[in-house]
Amino acid sequence: MGRYILKRFLEGIVTLWLITLAVFFVLRLGGGNPVEYMLPPEATQADVAALTKAYGFDKPLIEQYYIFNKNLLQGDLGTALAWDKRPTVEVVWQRVPATLQLTTASMVLAVVIGVVIGAISASRPDSLFDKVGKVSAIIGQSMPVFWVGLLLILIFSVYLNWLPSAGGVDRLGWKGIIMPATSLGFFLIASHMRIVRSTMLEVMESDYIKLVRAKGLPTRMVIWKHAFKNASIPVFTLFFVNFAALVSGAVVTETIFSWPGIGRLLVDSLILRDYPTTQTVILFASAFIVFINILVDVMYAWLDPRIRVS
């Protein structure tokens, strides 16, 4: 087990290193001199030259890459152009808790609602409840995150005036997280419902469920105590697979609801042309996804010994 964890961990580091390589070259080769992107169009030639020198963009690419890696190892990802010229790592780190609050809340919401509806649907296949659930899941999976957000604002802020449409938890308390978390977790509710329903139906057909049913156990016990346990493995996979999608979705959700997380920071940094901050946000988000992936693999290996060997 220890060896497996180490192996996955090393692979994760290689993946992350590949990402830093990609970010480094794409930002330099794709956009020409990054300084021209960072400065407003009316900047003078002297400004461009000064900033180019300050960021070391005039040095050969290999040397730049060496410095980039050296700084990276020391946890230095440059200083922001906006945000009081603080180190970008500090600026991004400050925004991480808000994004974690939002993603965790929407995950919890999606799992709880998705699992409950999915399990009830599976226990009464082809009932009205099941049919309504199925149709809503199909629609739910097709709605873009930002439209769900707009609809929620339209209903709960504009018409009912129940919930605030902007701000973070610090300013608004728990009321502020309801709409952002729902809009971000909406498509996940649908996918959890579908996967729970289909795996539960599969499990319900298995011999051991037939046995406990034959023993005369009440249906509710059969579902929650026996079937659900075995149906929870795919749910678990889905949970983590979706984290990457959530981090992406957070960009849109945080923008609509003025949520002070890293998604909004990214959009702001793009508007302000703060290239070092953009780079750090992307590296942070990638590192987070890589870490989650390793966690999933290790937990899998722990649950299922066959994976460890292959």
Place this chain on the structure above:
Amino acid sequence: MFSLVFLTIALICALFAPIIAPHSPIETNPTNILKPPSITSGNLLGTDNQGRDLLSRLIYGAQTSVMIGVLSVLLAATVGTVIGLVSGVYRGWVDRILMRVTDGFLALPYLMVALTAVALLGSSVINVILVIGLLRWMGFARVLRGEVLKLIEMDFVRLALASGASRTRIMITHVFPNITNTLLVLATLEIGLAVIVEASLSFLGLGVPRPMPSWGSMLRDSQLYIYLTWWFPIIPGIAITLLVMSANLTGDWLRDRLDPTRRQL
């Protein structure tokens, strides 16, 4: 059924937008802004904040969505197929490197990267297609590689190998024709996602350049007027949802249709 009908409608809108649309999608009319939908006024679905006819923008928006959706998926499918095929047929260190690269791409927060890339390259239809296509090929590569690995163990491929066919030949004439069904299903399902990504980019102001109509940028405009108009934020959203849903349902249907073992389920 429903999904095919809607896909056809979207396709017709996309192809014949100039004929179908009752008004110009970009012509503004300051005296006729934020009008609610009505049958009598000539603006069936109302007008936006600049007095542009929403129905016309919706029809032209279908053009944008369908074009970007299809072309970016075509690009993603091409890249993904080549990587999946090469990985599965050649195996060894080629496979290891390609799969590592695939993992790297999978670990990218794609919307963040897409936004940044479009911001750096400048927003244009071509750039949006390139960015979406080059960030979404990993699914194709992963799934197709799995299929190839299964196929390569089969007798007809072994026979071809034994009779001296080169790996490239096997890849093109023996393996590829057998993965086209999977490819088609994946591509259909991926179109829905590409449409959502394009709409998200446009919603954030970094998709197709203005004043070109896109459902995403229509929703972006509507956000400012959400306290005044209920129809403005609702109408483009319905269009996106229907298009994505149709693509998803068609993909599911194709999968069941092309794979006899799933037909009973």
